[in-house]
Amino acid sequence: MSAMIDDSKYEAVIGLEVHAQLQTVSKLFVADSAAFGGAPNTHISAITLAHPGTLPFMNKKAVEYAIRLGLACHCSIEKENYFARKNYFYPDLPKGYQVSQHTAPICVGGYVTIPSADGPKDVILNRIHLEEDAGKSIHDQDDAYTYVDYNRAGVPLVEIVTDPVIHNADDAYSYLTELRRLVRYLDVCDGNMEEGSMRCDANISIRPKGSNTLGTKVEVKNMNSIRNVKRAIEGEIKRQIELTETGGAIVQETRSYDAATNTSFPLRSKEEANDYRYFPEPDLAPFNFTDEFIDDIRQSLPALPEELVARYTKELGLPEYDARVIVDDKSTAQYFENIIQHTDQYKAAANWLLGPVKSYLNEKNIAADEFPVSAAAIASIIALIQDGKTNFSIASSRLLPALIETPNEEPLALATKLNLLQNTDAGSIETIVDEVLAKFPDKVAEFRAGKKGLMGMFVGEVMKASKGSADPKVTNKLLAEKLAK
Template identity: 50%
Template sequence: MSSSVNDNYEAVIGLEVHAQLLTESKAFAPVSTEFGGSPNTQVSPLCLGHPGTLPVLNENLVRYIIKMGLATNCDIARKSIFARKNYFYPDLPKGYQISQYDTPICHDGHIDITTDGVDKKIGITRIHMEEDAGKSIHDQDPFNTLIDLNRAGVPLIEIVSEPDIRSAKEAYEYLKRIKQIVQYLEICDGNMEEGSLRCDANVSVRPKGREEFGTRTELKNMNSFRNVERAIDFEIERQIELIESGGKVVQQTLLWDANKMETRMMRSKEEAHDYRYFPEPDIPPVVVTDEMLEDIKEELPEMPDVRKQRFIDEFDMSDDDAQTLTEDRYLADFYEEVLLHAGNPKAVSNLILTEVLRTLNDRSIGIKEFPISEERLAGLVQLREDDKINSSAMTEIYNAMLEEEKTAEELAKEMNLVQVSDTDFLEPIVDEVIEQHPDEVERYRNGKKGLIGFFIGQVMQRSQGKANPEMVREMISDRLEQE
């Protein structure tokens, strides 16, 4: 489609993000939430929907969602109630999900995003508490659906944005921001691929300048940040094309197919959703006291923007570098932990921003899976700072450290890379190189100063890379200049 047609339309997007909370126990039952247990081993009678059971609200669910609310500039309701959302599905044994309806605990907030250098506020309509359902497995048994209820009752928060998002890219930035915030707060691990962060998108288009919204569709099944961006882009195009060719957008739920790179219709349900919400009679209203609110405010960590500014001020870092390091809370933590063991902030950030990020990227891992501990990496930086190794040796040792659980110092010795700054050792090599290259010596003395690199290279090679290149440079230039 030509971009001129696209330019006549504007997309209106709102996102619903579910974040699975990192609590030890479930929302309403004292059962472990740990991921990956054998099927149906982390359950209680409550998770199974047995009669006579009563939910008891987990304190951390309330605390975590309030943290999220405060970090996204929300108002915190001092009194909010739970509601039952009624529907039948085998992975929901109670026949209703405990959720919140007309009194979400957090509401009317916003977050700031930057897209292509442009800052924008995205409104947060509400954030509410609810419980996850179990897991249905359709592909293991040819005749039946299998149900694992370990996840049933795991606490979730649902973050609903205002329809303020205008492009797939803004949606991507918004989602990344949500991930960054939940990670900074340590309330969710933010992993979309594993489903601890899930995103649905409401997408509509309208001719530019029109106030009223077009008919929206709901996109589901986008299980990575890139897929959210791709699916929304695809859906915007699809809707514009449909309207341009005289068709009408139908309100429906669409699934993103990441393999075919297209959206397709979800099997339409027999009846429209009618969840018949009503107040949950088993859980009294949740009251947030001043004391609790103050206590939670005090627990809030340094948030990304503040930390970024501190890195710029305290470590004399560029805006870009500080942005990269603070984007991921755990990377920023890693950086600061290395700094505790090795003094030079610049040397540490250089190594992390080049070698470490390259390794993470090559191996598609996060900093938490990075094989070199903060202490070991600090040892490497320190070795270089103390001039015991040169920069190419640093890279070699770094690569070895990725494979072997040894200190930089041990590896430097083992690999024979400890820099030699001993003139008694270097002098004969320098002499030898100068003697064997009379032509180059002549040309150097006639003004071709660039040849110094050639001599240094020769000495480095003959010292098996151990020579201190700075020292070699000095020795050679002394020798060549004096005679």
Template identity: 55%
Template sequence: MSDILLGKYEAVIGLEIHVQLATKSKLFCGDSTSFGADPNTHVSPITLAHPGTLPKLNKKAVEYAIKLGLACGCRIERFNYFARKNYFYPDLPKGWQTTQHTTPICVGGTITVKTENGIRDIQMHHIHMEEDAGKSAHDIYEDSTCVDLNRAGTPLVEIVSEPDMHSADEAWQYVNEIRKIVRWIGISDGNMEEGSLRCDANVSIRLKGDTKLGTRCEVKNLNSTRNIKKAIEYEIERMVKMAEDGETILQQTRSFNADNDTTFSLRDKEEANDYRYFPEPDLAPLNLSEEYIQSLKNSLPALPKDLQQKYQTEFALSEYDAEQLCAEKEIADYFESILPLSKHHKAIANWINGPLKHYCNEHKIAFSELSLTPQQLAETIALIEEGKLNFSVASSQVLPELLKDKTTSALEIATTRNLLQTSNNSELEEWIEAAIAKMPDKVKEYNKGKKGLIGLFVGEVKKLSKGKADPKKVTELLQEKLAQNANNC
């Protein structure tokens, strides 16, 4: 579809993100929430909705929901309660879902996203707590559906945005930021592959300049950031084509087909009154004290946006370096652990964002699993800053040895393997003479004004010395030697 036609319309997107909280037990009983157990083994009379059983609220789930609200700048509702949302699912034995309706625990808030069009705050509507349903499997037996109730009753927060996004890219960035925050503050692993984070996208279109919302369609259970982006892109194009063809857009619930990146209709969309909400009579309302909320606020770690600002203002790091250091909390924690040991902030950032991230990606390990101690890295950086060790040699030859042994140091490895740089003029002059003799044509070009070739000579000396030559000293001596050659010509 042409950009001109798409430019005639404006997409309006709202997201509902379900995040599984990292509690050890379910929202209203003590059944385990661990992933990967045999089907129907994490169940009890409460999960199975046996008559006479009563729920008991998981305090840790409440704590996590409040922490998320505080991290997103929400207003915490001091008085809130649960409700019954009535509908039938074969994998929810009670016949209703216990959720929050009229009194969500967190209201308002914003998520800051950075897109190709700049930085903006996406407005949130609310965050509420609820329990998850189980899982139905339709592909095990040809004529039967299998139900696994292990997940039934798992604690969730549903994060509902305002219809405040206008492109698939904004929505994609919003989900990434939500995932980053829940992982950062430790309330969820955000693992979309295991269903810890899922997303429903509400999409509509309207003519540019209109303020009235168009008919929306909801695409359910998107389980990867790629699928979220693709589903929204497809829905926008589908709706624009229907509008241009004069067709009526129906309010629907749809699903995404990842095989061909299209959506398809599941059913007409329900409204809130179809669920017959009413207050849950078996759970007492929550009355949250100011002291309790303040204690949770005080327990939150420094958030990514605050650390990024700190790294740029206090340590003079670039915006890119600061963003990369705050990509994951484990990376920021590692950076923070080295700060008392070294004041070379830019060098620390270069090592973390360069060789160390490359090593983690290559070996498919988390940054928290890295065996290099802060002390080892600080000592390595000190050797480089003192001119005793070359960065390239340190990253390619010393680092692999440090990663094998937490008790050794860069100095010990460099000394044993004869890798320490030399500033001895006689040694350096031998390598410089050899480099100059190897490239007589380049020497002539240099003497004719191509001073940028100095890097070529320095690189050759580096090769000849196997990284032992001090680049700064080599550059000085090369400039002197090449000047002498020019005067002798």
């Protein structure tokens, strides 16, 4: 903010509209592929292109996914539904209108709980509704022409609309992070903003603090990451405050965000709902749900992040930090679930997952479901350590890398083959201890004279001489006894 402008007088009011592409095999009203990518105009047919005489038909799986998300967001599910035509012209909209829901959204109300600076907060939802996506206009392949790819046209979307209840960019960031995690847990959307399968528009206004009157809102579009949504909101709040403070007028409009320069620029004046001339879609019959249909979907919902955090902390005794890191990613949580099917050493399982396993995943930039070592094998390693047959240091630095190279090997057999099992025999360890003490008589004298920090050196020498196989507990006990004489 400029030094002359006092931004503390203002409160931002933000509402977010998120379009999430549903992970169905086919499009919303036609059997054409809904897959991302493909050569331009290869996932199309006469129905996608709206040829005369073609008629749409409903994708039941898309409807189920919308209800699945609505239930997870605590929405009311509307049992009587119909689609409407949203009329506007754009080159990538082959029908000349979009089939959407206007007065009859499939999910009403609800909320998403987010972490915030003031503690957990519920972001209130207005609605979640179904609609079809438009195609894609390509402006940079020819100086004279715009190309159009209709592969995306007709792909099923849900639009998740919040009430204007967010007041800063940090909470908007938290909301989008939670929503993306939620759609991934539910397997309804991959949440990939870079590929456009999750897109966010932000409606932003400002008002004097203490006022209940909404200001003139500006919609900001074209943000391809959660971080860029946060930056765009911060920039728009700053722009509106500076404009207001210098006597300018905020115009209701749609602006596009440029991530390279962290600025926005006007696209068009903002349309009102009546500009779209909504009316019920005549080619699609209304569709109604029974309580049984909704309950069946409710019963199929997986355990969601907050539910898992509560179970991991209360039932398994994990620190909340560990639990939240585990559930942050669905595949990581699933891998942890698989480990604890084979062991009751829950803290050790979390330590392995968040330590050596996570380190490898980050290094290779892969998800937990791509990790080559099975969850059962990790549980076996934990058992080896628990039984005193090896220690964490050897297991993590030598046994795990060997298992990654030969994941079909059984951990005990591989540890035996590589001579990684811990020697707990006091007699054989004592022999090594005696050799080490005989090798460093001056250090022994220093230790007995009070230089107790040398114990680590003695332990290290014993471990080196035993090639890491000596049990550290036995080693420490023997060294302490002999050095005390």
